[in-house]
Amino acid sequence: MMMNNTLRNQCKLLPGSLVTGKWNKNQYKIIKELGCGANGIVYLVESGNRHYALKLSDNGTSIISEMNILKSFSKVQGSTLGPSFLEADDFMKTGKQLPFYVMEYIHGHDFLRFIDKKGSSWIGVLMLQLLTSLSALHSNGWVFGDLKPENLIVTSPAYKVRCVDVGGTTLIGRSVKEFTEFFDRGYWGLGSRKADPQYDLFAVAMIIINSAYSGRFQKKGEGYKQLNDLIKQKKELHPYRKMLDKALRGQYDSAIQMREDLVTVLSKQNHSRKKGPNQTATGQQQTVQPSTRQARRSQNQSKKKSGGFFETFLLVAIISMLYVLYIYEQLL
């Protein structure tokens, strides 16, 4: 869903303008807009001669949840999937308080653009990388959720696939609240929206299918049959057929298992001809609105920082009280 216009106008900043944090007083100079979505606008910014990505929003709640997720990511060791977190603050713009957070700037091309330029032989390799990263994420108890080509950035010179937009990232066992229909197994009638590793693996399969077509499809009738037909119609998808089928049906226990099958496919493919940039697809597809469904987000597990303020104490008290009441309710 597109951000509404008032939000866009409120968060619109011109190159050269300065964003100063109300609390930490750090200053960021806007270089350009990197992208905008349902929850805010992301800018490339400069501070102390370094580049960062800054996400600005007028929706306090979703951006704060996102910040919580990014923070707890930074604590997951060796996770290179998402951007690292720098700080969160508020920007006062003509009397209105706009929350923002600053993260690592991930420099590169988005996945589909990269494949267009470098050829489809890169799809398999990049998916191997992605599955490795997902496996680490899953073993830490998280599911990425909103996996889609627009959220994948391939960095250079060393080609590495990274993810941006952790808005859909969810603790295993909770509900995925931000997703994009085309990549969502619930939409295709192939499973629930409860976060489990298979949820992400389904999306990985859809990314591979998507990269063989230039557009996306709407569901018509039985989802599984439609997806199977789509795979059959594209020759370049044939080598992946068994793997895609298993992923679509949620039959992989882990990302590592799917990765092993992908390795097998790719090593067999070695001798077959290299494919050029993808072709345009048959007339059957329709482009579906690509942006993420906006909703409330999942929470994180991050431990609270200790601070000496009275406010902190009160907050902790309130929070524990709410938890106690919650547990109390469960007992009844």
Next chain:
Amino acid sequence: MKAGTLRQILLITDGCSNHGEEPSAMAELAREQGITINVIGVMENDVIDEKGLKEIEKIAGSGGGVSQVVYSQQLSQTVQMVTQKAMTQTIQGVINRELQQILGDSKTMEDLPPDKRGEVMEVVDELGETSKLEVLILVDTSASMKHKLPTVKDSLLDLSLSMNARMGDSRFSVFVFPGKRNDVEKLLDWTPNLEALTATFPKLSTGGLTPTGPAIREALTHFNKKRSLRGLLSHDDEQYFEESM
């Protein structure tokens, strides 16, 4: 005090009421009873006129909920978004009241530094995931809605998919208005599963009147009956969320 049940009415319509009580007055009544009203205006090729738009906003405003006008292709995502947004809004309202009591007047989440806000947000998210949820869906089946009904049905199935993925229980019931004999007709009683709609929805006959106000009033009694039953068993605290808005 405890995290009780979040109660919502989801009104799906495509225009103006023309019969019975003022809908926004009924929405006010709902809010008094701790029931949030969300309104979705569905368009297809037509556009909702100024008057319809005003009414939609006014109902959600009075009902303490969220409103959104969409083309029917985007209905699924909107239904989910509106429902979840309203849940968060209600929970945040409660937490803000708590904060005000403890930190002093006019302190809300926004006045806290981002780190602390993050901690409060964790609680909001936790409650959103684990609270019980009851959504009474009220569908306008006046003539102009007829060809939108298949899309409405799909979006409701999609909503139950999202809500049932939560850890807390969700229950839905579906009413249509105008009904065959009355202003409102019950299609589906409280159930966690909306699959049963598939059978009944396509067969709906559509009528001429749009009694939105009476439909809301009726819908409220459907919550009330249940609550008075439960009221015997549980504490006053049960209404923790309901009273908060």
